[in-house]
Amino acid sequence: MxxxxxxxxxxxxxxxxxxxxxxxxxxxxxxxxxxxxGWAHALxxxxxxxxxxxxxxxxxxxxxxxxxxxxxxxxxxxxxxxxxxxxxxxxxxxxxxATDWRTWPPPLRALAARRTDRRRERWTEAHTAYHRLLAAAESRACDSSRPPQSAAELAAGREERHPFHRTWSRIGPEPPDRPTWSGDRLHAVTLRMDRDLHLHLPIVWPYLWTVLPDPARSDLTTARTTLTKATTLTAWSLLYLPLAFWWWPALPLSAAIALTGRRRTRSAADTYAQLLEATTRLHLTTLATQLGVPHTGAPTPALGATVTHHLHTQPPRPDLS
Known part of the structure; x- marks a missing residue:
């Protein structure tokens, strides 16, 4: 002991x-x-x-x-x-x-809403343009009346579509719903689980966590800790900023720490989101087995909907008589 x-x-x-x-x-x-x-003798x-x-x-x-x-x-x-x-x-x-940005104080909420709308508009424009060009290229490839495209023509088509793909993938993997890239990266997991498996992740996740093997839990905990450390680094940059009033080198120091924190936050959020999605897809059947939900093979939308319905609870209806 x-x-x-x-x-x-x-x-x-x-x-x-x-x-x-x-x-x-x-x-x-x-x-x-x-x-x-001080400023006069900064160096x-x-x-x-x-x-x-x-x-x-x-x-x-x-x-x-x-x-x-x-x-x-x-x-x-x-x-x-x-x-x-x-x-x-x-x-x-x-x-x-920005998980709860719709509940922020009115000035912040208004700024977040405008930024989210701008990001969504840019994403939609780039995503639509990319798939319009892709559909045109596929149509030309399937047109038997036209000669087959050469390698140079195929490469030119890919180069034409690439800027639009780069734009919408840089904004977010799914249609933006939050004012920040990191927030959208995590929200994308919820969107994909709902779209692909009809699974409501916020309801299912606490139960899924309890059936995960130790290695999976350890990886998720490490990724979440890394994300926390990255945001802490950004917080340090904000603490260094006031020192610039007395010593100008604190300003570039604060900026460097802030940029590093931003880069690490995006990287950590991406890693954590990938682990969340992979873990859910790999271990949903384990949770279904523990709950006694019949299933065979890989996770399906029917299984996801059944598990979500099984775990969803709400207060009973009031007596209206």
């Missing part, structure tokens, strides 16, 4: 150090640098080293008690900043995934 508690304590200390203290300590160092150097390394050297010669800093107090203050400050970043990350994630 003592080994269990020591191992648990060690893991908690490691996570506390990695997620809160180290990023927070780096932020405090950047803030101290901004306060010391004056000699000024920074001279100031640090002068402060280190303070008699209090040379005592054991002073060093302990200083270390405790740095650890506490780092943890506090780290907690602030974690709290801000939850807001960033909510904005990035």
């Amino acid at each position: 003592s080994g269990f508690w020591s191992g648990l304590t060690g893991k908690l200390a490691e996570r506390w150090l990695t997620l809160l203290v180290l990023p927070g300590a780096f932020y405090l160092a950047a803030a101290a640098t901004a306060h010391t150097m 004056d390394v000699h000024r920074l080293t001279s100031t640090v050297t002068a402060r280190s010669k303070n008699p209090t800093a040379g005592t054991t008690g002073g060093q302990v107090v200083l270390l405790a203050a740095v650890l506490a400050g780092s943890a506090a900043v780290g907690l602030a970043a974690q709290a801000l990350a939850s807001v960033v994630e909510r904005l990035s995934l």
Whole structure:
């Protein structure tokens, strides 16, 4: 038992150090640098080293008690900043995934609605243009009265369609329903499950999770954690931004962190969405077996509709007599 508690304590200390203290300590160092150097001496390394050297010669800093107090203050400050970043990350994630954007405050909701409409219009135009060109190419290929197309003509047709395919695939794999790419990428899984298997994923997923094997759960947990870390990185960029008022290098630093966070968020959302879809398709029959729903072979729309109906519950109707 003592080994269990020591191992648990060690893991908690490691996570506390990695997620809160180290990023927070780096932020405090950047803030101290901004306060010391300012705009006028933003890149004056000699000024920074001279100031640090002068402060280190303070008699209090040379005592054991002073060093302990200083270390405790740095650890506490780092943890506090780290907690602030974690709290801000939850807001960033909510904005990035935009699951509930229709319930946002009116100004934000209006902006999100306009952005969603613009993304949907661009997606529809590119998607329609691509399939119109594809249908024309297939029609020419099936026309026996015309000579077969050469390899150069086929390649030219693909090149003509490629910009439209690239546009609508870059906007989203399915018609946009949210103002962000990451939100639409996750929402696409729900759309595909409903269209392909007549399965309402928000209802089925909690039950499906309980029958998943450990490797599948581990992969999903890791992907979800990666997505959280990516949004946390974006939150750190927002914390670095105010430092630019005192030290201009904080501005490009904040921008670089924000761009990295955005790229990682999109990548993590894509990976997580792929795992969600693959897991649902592969293990739906396992859930059906556990529920006693008869089935044979691969998942079908009939099976998805049956499982959804089996798990869907709602309050009884009121007595209207």
